Amino acid sequence: MELEYDGLLFSGWQTQNNAPTIQDAVEKTLERILSRKVRICGSGRTDAGVHARAQIANFFTDSALSCDKILKALNSWLPEGISARKVAEGDSGFHSRYSAKFKHYRYIIYNGKTPPALQRNRVWFVPCPLEIKKMEKAAVCLLGRHDFSSFGVNPRRKVKNPVKTILCIKIKKSGPNIRFDVIGDGFLYKMVRSIIGTLVDVGRGKRKTDEIKKILSMKNRMNASPIAPPQGLYLHKVIY
Amino acid sequence: MELEYDGLLFSGWQTQNNAPTIQDAVEKTLERILSRKVRICGSGRTDAGVHARAQIANFFTDSALSCDKILKALNSWLPEGISARKVAEGDSGFHSRYSAKFKHYRYIIYNGKTPPALQRNRVWFVPCPLEIKKMEKAAVCLLGRHDFSSFGVNPRRKVKNPVKTILCIKIKKSGPNIRFDVIGDGFLYKMVRSIIGTLVDVGRGKRKTDEIKKILSMKNRMNASPIAPPQGLYLHKVIY
Numbered sequence: 001m002e003l004e005y006d007g008l009l010f011s012g013w014q015t016q017n018n019a020p021t022i023q024d025a026v027e028k029t030l031e032r033i034l035s036r037k038v039r040i041c042g043s044g045r046t047d048a049g050v051h052a053r054a055q056i057a058n059f060f061t062d063s064a065l066s067c068d069k070i071l072k073a074l075n076s077w078l079p080e081g082i083s084a085r086k087v088a089e090g091d092s093g094f095h096s097r098y099s100a101k102f103k104h105y106r107y108i109i110y111n112g113k114t115p116p117a118l119q120r121n122r123v124w125f126v127p128c129p130l131e132i133k134k135m136e137k138a139a140v141c142l143l144g145r146h147d148f149s150s151f152g153v154n155p156r157r158k159v160k161n162p163v164k165t166i167l168c169i170k171i172k173k174s175g176p177n178i179r180f181d182v183i184g185d186g187f188l189y190k191m192v193r194s195i196i197g198t199l200v201d202v203g204r205g206k207r208k209t210d211e212i213k214k215i216l217s218m219k220n221r222m223n224a225s226p227i228a229p230p231q232g233l234y235l236h237k238v239i240y
Numbered sequence: 241m242e243l244e245y246d247g248l249l250f251s252g253w254q255t256q257n258n259a260p261t262i263q264d265a266v267e268k269t270l271e272r273i274l275s276r277k278v279r280i281c282g283s284g285r286t287d288a289g290v291h292a293r294a295q296i297a298n299f300f301t302d303s304a305l306s307c308d309k310i311l312k313a314l315n316s317w318l319p320e321g322i323s324a325r326k327v328a329e330g331d332s333g334f335h336s337r338y339s340a341k342f343k344h345y346r347y348i349i350y351n352g353k354t355p356p357a358l359q360r361n362r363v364w365f366v367p368c369p370l371e372i373k374k375m376e377k378a379a380v381c382l383l384g385r386h387d388f389s390s391f392g393v394n395p396r397r398k399v400k401n402p403v404k405t406i407l408c409i410k411i412k413k414s415g416p417n418i419r420f421d422v423i424g425d426g427f428l429y430k431m432v433r434s435i436i437g438t439l440v441d442v443g444r445g446k447r448k449t450d451e452i453k454k455i456l457s458m459k460n461r462m463n464a465s466p467i468a469p470p471q472g473l474y475l476h477k478v479i480y
Contacts (some may be wrong), residue, residue, distance in 0.1 A: 004357040051358055075355055083357040102263040115315055117323040118291060122358070 001058070002083045004206025006081035007051040008121050008231060014045045025079050026057065033073040042094045042236040044103065047190065049230030054085065056238045060094045102167065104183045104237040107228065109200070112176035123177065124232035130203035132173055138202040139169035141212040142195060149219040151195050153227070162188060170208045196228040243295045246321035248361050248471060252288040265319050266297065273313040274303045283336045283478040284343065287430065289470030294325060294477045298336045341414025342407065344423045344477040345432045347468065349440070352416035363417065364472035370443035372413055379443040381452040382435060389459040391435050393467070402428060415463035421476070436468035
């Protein structure tokens with residue numbers, strides 16, 4: 001399944017007690033469609049407030065319903081703020097998480113002077129001037145294979161493998177919006193938002209471009225900037 | 241003042257009893273800033289659910305506060321979903337409504353196959369195929385000066401002057417979105433949504449292109465199609 005959702009209506013992807021999550025909502029809807037308990041497996045969690053343009057999740061079923069029927073039933077019964085874009089049969093070895101090669105996240109900043117009433121839940125409003133060239137230069141330092149401990153928050157448990165590869169950070173200004181496209185083979189907890197927060201500090205002149213290398217080498221989250229808020233972040237695509 | 245707002249959070253522009261309106265919210269905020277009652281005058285009403293990218297409203301004040309200070313204070317204190325984009329001093333003869341020469345409305349349809357979770361409050365979701373060329377051809381019949389009684393709903397009182405001039409109806413497809421830009425010297429109650437509803441019926445093949453002329457000539461709202469929903473409509477610009 002390819003799922004689109006508005007992260008602000010849910011307490012994140014993963015099932016938890018006493019809070020509405022996307023996983024719960026989709027599992028309950030599938031249970032209604034397939035008349036039995038269904039457990040879905042997402043390509044990864046998204047935090048509360050983070051959106052998805054195309055989250056991928058798989059489940060197993062012996063139902064005789066066609067994929068098209070399941071798609072239509074999902075879109076009839078899913079709660080507000082979640083929609084199913086595609087349903088297709090996968091290979092038997094397919095696993096939403098383990099088969100994923102790369103993930104593409106998009107982050108959108110609204111860099112106008114006054115707050116964006118109509119986009120308020122879809123962007124981060126940064127009213128101060130941002131120098132795109134400085135941010136681009138800083139982003140280059142993050143490309144490739146690094147230990148990203150400085151950009152990974154993980155309060156509960158130690159990170160197993162903080163070494164990740166970032167393939168691409170593309171920054172594009174279009175009117176008052178600045179779009180960051182970040183593609184990598186894996187991301188630590190809150191890593192994209194931590195990167196964006198730090199790049200914005202470079203763009204506004206609060207940090208120097210070459211500080212990024214130093215931050216990376218220190219392998220400690222305390223050195224990066226505050227994380228960017230969730231409502232500007234989208235899980236844009238999962239590449240298999 | 242140039243105001244942007246999310247129409248879904250309010251019961252329309254105009255002050256009414258027991259329902260939150262944009263006019264009320266802006267007047268209360270100005271009262272707080274200027275320490276006295278303020279009455280604002282908008283370029284026109286927008287209905288419940290209809291958004292504005294740039295509604296214009298004026299008020300009179302002898303305050304010593306600069307326009308820039310008022311703008312900042314508005315954006316600090318306006319409720320969620322309303323923002324002020326500009327505040328400037330007008331000529332003494334300026335009147336938001338009477339000085340307006342043209343109004344530019346935009347309507348956005350999401351013409352994808354599955355519901356748009358992230359855009360759900362900003363577009364009308366029309367899943368069936370729409371032929372742009374047919375809609376363009378039909379739209380041409382509406383250009384110029386006509387009696388638009390067939391496209392104006394007015395349950396409470398008779399329309400004073402149903403003759404309006406439409407300068408432009410531009411239809412543009414961009415990905416799954418179809419954008420309608422309608423510019424005219426005035427619009428009857430729910431006229432834009434009534435036009436869009438009828439054009440969509442042409443685009444999906446439910447009505448013929450040349451029916452538009454017949455509908456216009458009948459001068460009766462009962463002949464047009466059901467109106468398009470409010471969440472796809474934006475007061476985009478007021479031209480003085």
